Amino acid sequence: MVIGVVLRSHAGGYxxxxxxxxVDFQCAARGRLKKESVSIFTGDRVExxxxxxxxxxxxxxxxxxxxxxxxxxxxxxxxxxxIVQAIHQPEWSPLWCDRHLIHFQLEVPTASFVLCxxxxxLATPGDIQALRSIYEPLGYRxxxxxxxxxxxxxxxxxxxxxxxxxLAGPSGVGKSSLLNALKSDLSLKVGLMENQFGVGRxxxxxxxxxxxxKKTGKNxxxxxxxxxxxxxxxxxxLKHPTPEDVAxxxxxxxxxGQACKFSDCLHIVEQDCNLLANLHQISPERYQSYQxxxxxxxxxxxxxxxxxxxxxxxxxxxxxxAGRAKSIPRLNDRYRAPSRREEKQKLRNAxxxxxxxxxxxxx
Numbered sequence: 001m002v003i004g005v006v007l008r009s010h011a012g013g014y015x016x017x018x019x020x021x022x023v024d025f026q027c028a029a030r031g032r033l034k035k036e037s038v039s040i041f042t043g044d045r046v047e048x049x050x051x052x053x054x055x056x057x058x059x060x061x062x063x064x065x066x067x068x069x070x071x072x073x074x075x076x077x078x079x080x081x082x083i084v085q086a087i088h089q090p091e092w093s094p095l096w097c098d099r100h101l102i103h104f105q106l107e108v109p110t111a112s113f114v115l116c117x118x119x120x121x122l123a124t125p126g127d128i129q130a131l132r133s134i135y136e137p138l139g140y141r142x143x144x145x146x147x148x149x150x151x152x153x154x155x156x157x158x159x160x161x162x163x164x165x166x167l168a169g170p171s172g173v174g175k176s177s178l179l180n181a182l183k184s185d186l187s188l189k190v191g192l193m194e195n196q197f198g199v200g201r202x203x204x205x206x207x208x209x210x211x212x213x214k215k216t217g218k219n220x221x222x223x224x225x226x227x228x229x230x231x232x233x234x235x236x237x238l239k240h241p242t243p244e245d246v247a248x249x250x251x252x253x254x255x256x257g258q259a260c261k262f263s264d265c266l267h268i269v270e271q272d273c274n275l276l277a278n279l280h281q282i283s284p285e286r287y288q289s290y291q292x293x294x295x296x297x298x299x300x301x302x303x304x305x306x307x308x309x310x311x312x313x314x315x316x317x318x319x320x321x322a323g324r325a326k327s328i329p330r331l332n333d334r335y336r337a338p339s340r341r342e343e344k345q346k347l348r349n350a351x352x353x354x355x356x357x358x359x360x361x362x363x
Contacts, residue, residue, distance in 0.1 A: 079163035145178060
């Protein structure tokens with residue numbers, strides 16, 4: 001069995017890397033996979049057949065089972081999420097950072113997480129220490145980099161070694177610049193700051209795996225280091241949890257919440273809340289993010305409840321196909337005409353009863 005990793009899809013085909021042969025193959029999926037609606041995304045491990053080394057072509061005959069799948073952009077078998085934020089230009093936002101953490105913890109909970117704060121050349125030692133003091137005590141890996149000067153790039157490379165990693169974060173924080181610094185033969189388009197607020201343009205529009213290095217030797221589980229750049233996310237595209245699921249995604253709040261009087265405590269205004277009594281033990285920035293995310297989750301939950309698609313039993317749909325039909329009240333049974341099927345059934349029953357009566361009279 002020859003196994004490869006899908007690097008990208010293009011014009012109905014796929015670029016697949018095969019480790020032992022160290023070859024990128026142009027591949028098409030076997031027709032059976034299309035008939036069975038088997039999706040193939042970047043990062044998928046696939047079985048190759050009909051390999052032609054001269055033309056570097058092959059056929060994808062099967063897709064192996066996925067470990068996980070990042071929906072947007074579609075990326076399979078992710079080992080690690082590197083959330084990239086700029087310290088300045090654009091200014092670091094704790095809420096923005098925590099939003100991305102929550103989003104990816106919901107989407108790919110099996111992955112490990114790294115917080116990469118870029119543009120350290122624009123920051124003071126105090127700025128850097130403040131960021132470390134917030135996230136490192138919570139168990140997150142924090143790395144400080146500067147794509148411009150190269151500071152921290154080698155340390156980041158060590159964290160990526162042998163994994164499929166995703167660089168994710170808002171536009172303009174330097175994700176593509178970091179990739180260019182990690183792999184000198186890349187030439188990714190880098191965005192410019194387009195206004196005085198330091199907001200970057202979207203320059204990445206699809207996911208693609210880039211090979212950063214290859215290990216040598218035997219019995220290697222992950223011989224190649226892969227990294228993917230992703231587009232920046234808008235607020236509407238980030239996944240929101242239910243109110244009850246927010247606290248477990250904040251480790252410091254989940255820890256203090258275990259001693260609350262009520263098991264369903266949201267740690268906002270509840271009485272006998274252990275977290276509210278010990279707010280000095282957590283970062284003010286993190287608690288502010290928590291309050292905002294709880295409020296948004298409650299609003300989202302309320303909106304889903306008010307826009308439910310449930311149809312009452314006494315209502316029926318008439319007047320066209322789904323999406324165009326109207327809901328009208330059903331008539332009371334006493335005013336409703338029987339259906340043709342019901343009328344025919346009554347006639348059959350009456351005929352059978354009549355025959356039965358006649359046979360009894362003849363006897």
